Amino acid sequence: MATDLRLPTSNIVLPDKDRFLNEENPFEAMMSRFDRAAALLDLDPGIYQVLRHPEKQITVSVPVMMDNGEVRVFTGHRVLYNTSRGPAKGGIRFDMAVNLDEVTALAAWMTWKCAVVNLPFGGAKGGVVCDPLQMSVGELERLTRRYTAGIIDTLGPDSDVPAPDVNTNERVMAWIMDTYSMHVRHTVTAVVTGKPVEMGGSLGRREATGRGVMFVVREALAHLGRPMAGATVAVQGFGNVGSVAAKLLAEQGCRIVGISDRTGGFHNPEGIDVAAAIAHVQKHKSLDGFNGGDQLSNEELLELDVDVLVPAALENVITSKNAARVKARIIAEGANGPTSAGADAILEEKGIFVIPDILANAGGVTVSYFEWVQDRGGYFWSEDTVNERLRDIMTRSFQDVLALSRQHRVNMRTAAYMLSITRVATVHKLRGIYA
The missing domain is CATH 3.40.50.720 (NAD(P)-binding Rossmann-like Domain)
Structure with a gap:
């Protein structure tokens, strides 16, 4: 264009x-x-005012049953900054430093990043205030699934596509994909990127x-x-x-x-x-x-x-x-x-x-875009092609x-x-x- x-x-x-x-x-x-x-x-x-404000800021409480039987409530955020060019795209991080200002800034950065390499995505970011190094695998899975349920109305391959970020990885993306898929009653690989290759991730x-x-x-x-x-x-x-x-x-x-x-x-x-x-x-x-x-x-x-x-x-x-x-x-x-x-x-x-x-x-989000394209087409490329x-x-x-x-x-x-x-x-x- x-x-x-x-x-x-x-x-x-x-x-x-x-x-x-x-x-x-x-x-x-x-x-x-x-x-x-x-x-x-x-x-x-007018456009200046539109671009200076995030489209949507979501804050959710994330109650989690810890391994010792205690219930702890964490705070999660998801910001969709701009989706005019396509679905929101941006990572989810687990870190004690997560706050709404940071998540909003990173969502805006994702908007500009996707545009500068001309990908058909908008920008988003998310995070949960927690210390994942002090949590067991089971606690992290329950945290991830409850956070996903809290923001599920925004998620979808045509609306909001998360990816790994600080202290999250392929396994966390697999949990998000599975949680979303269970809610919609069919497998949706394109709802996240950065997944294991066995689940539709990209080489x-x-x-x-x-x-x-x-x-x-x-x-x-x-x-x-x-x-x-x-x-x-x-x-x-x-x-x-x-x-x-x-x-x-x-x-x-x-x-x-x-x-x-x-x-x-x-x-x-x-x-x-x-x-x-x-x-x-x-x-x-x-x-x-x-x-x-x-x-x-x-x-x-x-x-x-x-x-x-x-x-x-x-x-x-x-x-x-x-x-x-x-x-x-x-x-x-x-x-x-x-x-x-x-x-x-x-x-x-x-x-x-x-x-x-x-x-x-921007190489990360570019190959995330490739993964999303491959998932939606059901046809996967060689690593050399990627x-x-x-x-x-x-x-x-x-x-x-x-x-x-x-x-x-x-x-x-x-x-x-x-x-x-x-x-x-x-x-x-x-x-x-x-x-």
Whole structure:
């Protein structure tokens, strides 16, 4: 679908930098980027108001019978931010830090992420406030099924399609799919993605986000005239996304000189054996005790002098407090929201090429889309086909954002938001407002 991305000739009003007062609030951070892009687009005021508000916010009580016979009541959220382009898509996380602001921000991010890679999805996110590490498998299953029952009116392959997120996995998705299927009285594989392959999951899904990071890093290095071979990389966060990205970048010839997880990290200018690090984590559940080089903290890893920095762990690890000390030439945001809004201007002034999260980590939702398509068609692709189609979408999306960035002389983050907002706004204009 063609979209008009010409800048207006006047009346461009950028948000004041003083807006970045609360770097810790994820919704404010997301909205500050949205406002900047909307101002540059001279967005219609009515569409602006629509896109600034979530369509639906659901909060449910989740009573669970614990193994000791005690009944505990947990709080669950599900936010559908925008569904103008298609069914809502977004993960479900189990974590003590879950709150409505965070879930709403992540649902908005999913809206822009799906649009920037041009998937026919809207954005959603969900979560339950709990500590899954302190719960048994049985307790987690009962929690998952009761939470699913609480939000079941929104779920469905044509309305809202969850996926794994922080502290959830294939098994949790299997429970959600089974609960939904039991309610509708027939098996519905397309109601979730990130399922076991045996239940309609897609080959290549587990590695998709890290693989997508590799693809956009390759494009960014080529754009900046730097070879992949020998490019130095530091990866903060050695979970699924970070470890896969490190492995694939190493296979492309990059030298992984820094890795870290919640227990700390390692720096080795000669290169870290990524395969050995992955094997250590699989055996010991963390990098603690790995002999991969000189020990350093997560904060120190962010300040290494490298070609590429991949923050693939938590939100807000690069802020106005440490952005000036970041030395990487390229930042590829494997995590959601690793850079605060207040850090954006500092990184741009330093000339750091930032590949924003809504583009850099969109590989996961792209292959989730492939899984949804395969489930609905009942025909499944080879892993090579999945990876080739992922490469095509990530490469094209990077080039679309880069072209817009160069055309309008804005950074990649602003260009990505401009592209995604335009795509969502265009559909709203075509559909109109139902009254």
